[in-house]
Amino acid sequence: MNGKYSPPPAGNGEVLIREGLKDIGARLEQPLRRIFLQRALSLGGLSLLSGCAAIDEESVEAALMKVSRFNDKAQAWLFDPRRLAPTYPESMITRPFPFNAYYGEDEIRQVDAEAYRLEVTGLVADRHAWTLAELRAMPQTAQVTRHICVEGWSAIGKWGGIPFADFLRRVGADTSARYVGFKCADDYYTSIDMPTALHAQTLLALTYDGRELPPRYGFPMKLRMPTKLGYKNPKHIQAIFVTNTYPGGYWEDQGYNWFGGS
Template identity: 55%
Template sequence: MSTSHKTDRRGFLKGGLSLGALSLLSGCDLTDNEPAQRLLWNMSWWNDRVQAWLFNPNRLAPTYPESAVDRVFRYNAFYPEDEAPKLDPATYKLELSGAIRDKRTWTVDRLYQLPKASQITRHVCVEGWSRIGKWSGCPLRNFLERIEADITKKYVGFICADGYYTSIDMPTALHPQTIMAFTFADQILPRKFGYPMKIRIPTKLGFKNPKFVVALSVTDAYPGGFWEDYGYNWFSGS
């Protein structure tokens, strides 16, 4: 949901508003009242439950050969690329909170020494587009065990340096392909894709893959998410 993408469309969308007489036909008025909003939120909550039930912790996302990797990967955020945070490895810290025994903060150096797994998977955006990319980093499960997190809790929440935040269900956090990615396309994770660390989750839509992660929490209290709190489906599994 990039800003530029949206502003491109804004003129186009506003152009349609002059055709107000057709508003009932398009159902716009129906959507914009409170009971309809409640119904839709309840259906989204129901879809969260269905998706949690559909999620198979042992089912791996399809992987692809190196030749399938998209050489030009798409940038996407709620701000333009040149506004992406520029985190300094000398001062960066990953902070831990919630049901975690070892809450010591992590520096870039320590993070990058963690064991790594590599994957070539498809990143699917909620907008419909998809790109195949290569990421590598520490399986989140391995990290959660290392910091002695309570994996009986429901959620793992992430806070990012750009004000973004999101959260995932524990089964997905423990999935073997859910990784703390440190590299993209065999290079240190570039700034625009979330340096120094993003969470790569091939079993979820792109917006559930937070970049510039600076805090991680393990909790039973629903942490929500930036887009999720605006009505995007929370589970958003693939």
């Protein structure tokens, strides 16, 4: 700073002393500032370099995320609500059907059937919590379809349950809303687009292969969509909510594509 020194008005001792102290302070400051500057050049230089690398990595990740959002739109555009996924004869069911989750088989959650209540919230008319008996009393259907995992493998299974479109109409859901979100007993969460929620093959599955859905496949209820990849099919569903606010998902928040359609 080229601050111009203005002489203190004569006769003001206090100002004189203050100016003097400032001078001393400034002189003391010099070596300290030099040290700080040197530090800044070495440490700061390093952090600047690593900072740059971090920025680059971040911007690459941000760009890839942008493409992923674009891919969501492309898939929503490609999605034909009337197009059905292929169905297979029961003889083609993969046995045993593979277990898959973000945790191992030894950590499969046990949900108490008696205490179970399905929460339904958000943009719905009827927000009452459903018991398992009520869910089982709804008209059911079954289908044999291919489950495709994001890892590439696929397996054919048979799921039975409530067409999700029927359920959404029954609870008076706002079907013009953008998302349906799910929260699960295994702390998993995900969300889907409304057109897929209303697809004829989207089921709230209560059975697997004609029997009560076993814990390893998501007791008491999972969402089954042959039009989406495995990670979009949550197990052990505890809460369903209809919303216009993007809810994300367990894997989606880490970088898996949100639409995840097939």
